[in-house]
Amino acid sequence: MPALDFVPHLIDGQERSSRGNDTLDNVNPWTQAVQGTIAAGGAPDAADAIAAARAAFEGGAWSRLPERQRGALMHALADRMEAHAEELAQADSYDMGRPLAAARSIDVPRSVAMIRFFGDHVALATSEMYPMGAEFHAFTAYRPAGVVVAISPWNHPLMLGIWKIAAALAWGNTVVWKPAEDSPTSAYLIARYALEAGWPGGVLNVVQGAGAVVGEALISSPDVDRITFTGSTAVGRHVGEAAARNLVAATLELGGKGASMIFDDADLDLAASTAARAVFNNTGQVCLAGTRVLVQRGVHDAFMERFAEHAAALRVGDPLDPQTDLGPLASKKQFDRVSDYFALASAEGGTVVTGGPGEGWSFTPTIVTDVSPTGRVWREEVFGPMATVTGFDTFDEGVALANDTDYGLTATLFSESAARIHTAASRLRTGTVWANCYQVRDLRAPIGGPGFSGIGREGGNFSREFFTEPQAVFIKTSL
Numbered sequence: 344m345p346a347l348d349f350v351p352h353l354i355d356g357q358e359r360s361s362r363g364n365d366t367l368d369n370v371n372p373w374t375q376a377v378q379g380t381i382a383a384g385g386a387p388d389a390a391d392a393i394a395a396a397r398a399a400f401e402g403g404a405w406s407r408l409p410e411r412q413r414g415a416l417m418h419a420l421a422d423r424m425e426a427h428a429e430e431l432a433q434a435d436s437y438d439m440g441r442p443l444a445a446a447r448s449i450d451v452p453r454s455v456a457m458i459r460f461f462g463d464h465v466a467l468a469t470s471e472m473y474p475m476g477a478e479f480h481a482f483t484a485y486r487p488a489g490v491v492v493a494i495s496p497w498n499h500p501l502m503l504g505i506w507k508i509a510a511a512l513a514w515g516n517t518v519v520w521k522p523a524e525d526s527p528t529s530a531y532l533i534a535r536y537a538l539e540a541g542w543p544g545g546v547l548n549v550v551q552g553a554g555a556v557v558g559e560a561l562i563s564s565p566d567v568d569r570i571t572f573t574g575s576t577a578v579g580r581h582v583g584e585a586a587a588r589n590l591v592a593a594t595l596e597l598g599g600k601g602a603s604m605i606f607d608d609a610d611l612d613l614a615a616s617t618a619a620r621a622v623f624n625n626t627g628q629v630c631l632a633g634t635r636v637l638v639q640r641g642v643h644d645a646f647m648e649r650f651a652e653h654a655a656a657l658r659v660g661d662p663l664d665p666q667t668d669l670g671p672l673a674s675k676k677q678f679d680r681v682s683d684y685f686a687l688a689s690a691e692g693g694t695v696v697t698g699g700p701g702e703g704w705s706f707t708p709t710i711v712t713d714v715s716p717t718g719r720v721w722r723e724e725v726f727g728p729m730a731t732v733t734g735f736d737t738f739d740e741g742v743a744l745a746n747d748t749d750y751g752l753t754a755t756l757f758s759e760s761a762a763r764i765h766t767a768a769s770r771l772r773t774g775t776v777w778a779n780c781y782q783v784r785d786l787r788a789p790i791g792g793p794g795f796s797g798i799g800r801e802g803g804n805f806s807r808e809f810f811t812e813p814q815a816v817f818i819k820t821s822l
């Protein structure tokens with residue numbers, strides 16, 4: 344499938360242009376060519392989508408469906424995603440340069456698994472009952488919250504969007520999903536498959552367009568019940584303010600500046616290959632990335648040799664080429680941003696060991712040493728394939744360096760000592776700790792983190808808490 348000539352909104356079961364007929368270009372980051380246009384929504388389109396979601400919610404054809412039937416419809420969507428796996432994988436590849444092989448083997452299957460997981464999770468969920476003798480029947484019911492606005496970023500368009508909407512939908516909410524303007528296609532395809540799978544119109548609406556325009560209209564609306572946002576810290580702060588004005592609950596999954604810590608008893612081959620994956624995967628455009636590599640001095644040189652070898656072995660190129668490990672950065676804007684940080688690294692005293700700008704908007708895996716812990720490269724999220732390596736002597740010094748950040752999404756530890764790992768994990772201010780592994784997920788586990796990484800957690804019961812209104816029910820049962 345070539346890229347779509349036009350990516351529309353899908354509102355109330357209908358594919359539509361914007362009310363104002365405005366469009367944005369959809370640029371392929373590898374060829375740098377305009378491959379099509381997308382509907383550029385405005386406030387009227389946002390209002391239409393919210394009204395459709397509200398009517399679908401109140402109508403009850405989704406929100407009051409027995410959980411097992413909703414679960415079956417979630418599985419029907421997952422079946423269609425599997426049937427169209429290639430189309431879905433190509434959509435992200437064309438839109439933001441995701442290597443097609445990775446989209447096929449990781450993004451699509453993981454997204455399918457999320458839809459199936461939350462469908463089952465709700466269908467199999469239990470709730471609390473409070474024994475009050477024969478006099479009352481008392482229990483908690485998890486009622487759907489209502490209309491959910493889901494705003495997703497461009498770095499893993501399909502996977503991160505599905506992570507937002509799957510739990511919301513499974514718990515009986517209706518959704519307005521705004522994907523990032525740089526990656527519109529996979530969201531549109533999902534909404535189309537949902538209709539084909541027999542979902543009622545208005546349950547899953549997708550609006551396209553610029554964050555500052557249609558996104559702004561969505562987050563400012565008083566007629567929504569939840570906002571779930573994944574994106575940058577700056578925009579997340581703004582979304583949180585808008586939500587607070589309307590007393591709408593929001594989860595904010597924001598940026599990261601994760602540490603990979605290599606202790607002197609680590610398996611260095613495992614540490615080097617895993618730390619390289621943790622920072623260069625998806626061309627470094629991953630909030631969970633381990634961008635600050637901290638190495639205990641006794642193994643510093645031995646680790647660096649292996650780490651640089653792994654970086655140099657990664658193939659940068661055409662996302663459609665099955666040999667490609669790293670596609671280009673997702674847009675010119677992102678390429679300029681990473682290039683600026685690359686220049687800044689040297690200006691802030693860093694030494695470039697390897698890497699730098701490549702062909703077009705590509706960036707080769709970059710390793711910098713000696714950056715100042717007070718500089719911007721150490722403190723700010725680069726969101727590109729750039730690792731900084733810093734040495735430490737003692738355990739306490741290493742933990743202090745790992746915690747020396749405003750962010751708190753992840754830390755990745757390498758050690759053969761369970762005691763070291765447990766103790767470090769207990770002192771790290773991060774939402775996730777991986778030890779001797781990276782990006783292991785369980786959909787029951789929370790995702791999120793403190794500080795600039797956001798507010799709230801999603802996953803399993805954490806999603807239930809957010810996407811429902813828990814209701815305490817007391818029914819008199821005695822005569």
Ligand code: NAD
Pocket residue numbers: 494495496497498503521522523524552553554555556557558559560562573574575576578579581582596597598599629630631724726752791796797
């Ligand atoms: P971004 O904040 O610029 O955009 C994210 C989304 O918000 C897009 O859909 C955008 O259109 C929309 N948006 C922008 N302005 C808006 C506004 N005023 N009102 C409403 N919506 C608006 O972020 P990005 O550059 O697309 O994504 C990269 C960022 O996302 C990185 O900082 C990364 O760390 C973060 N991220 C976080 C997670 C996580 O789970 N914590 C996952 C992936 C990415």
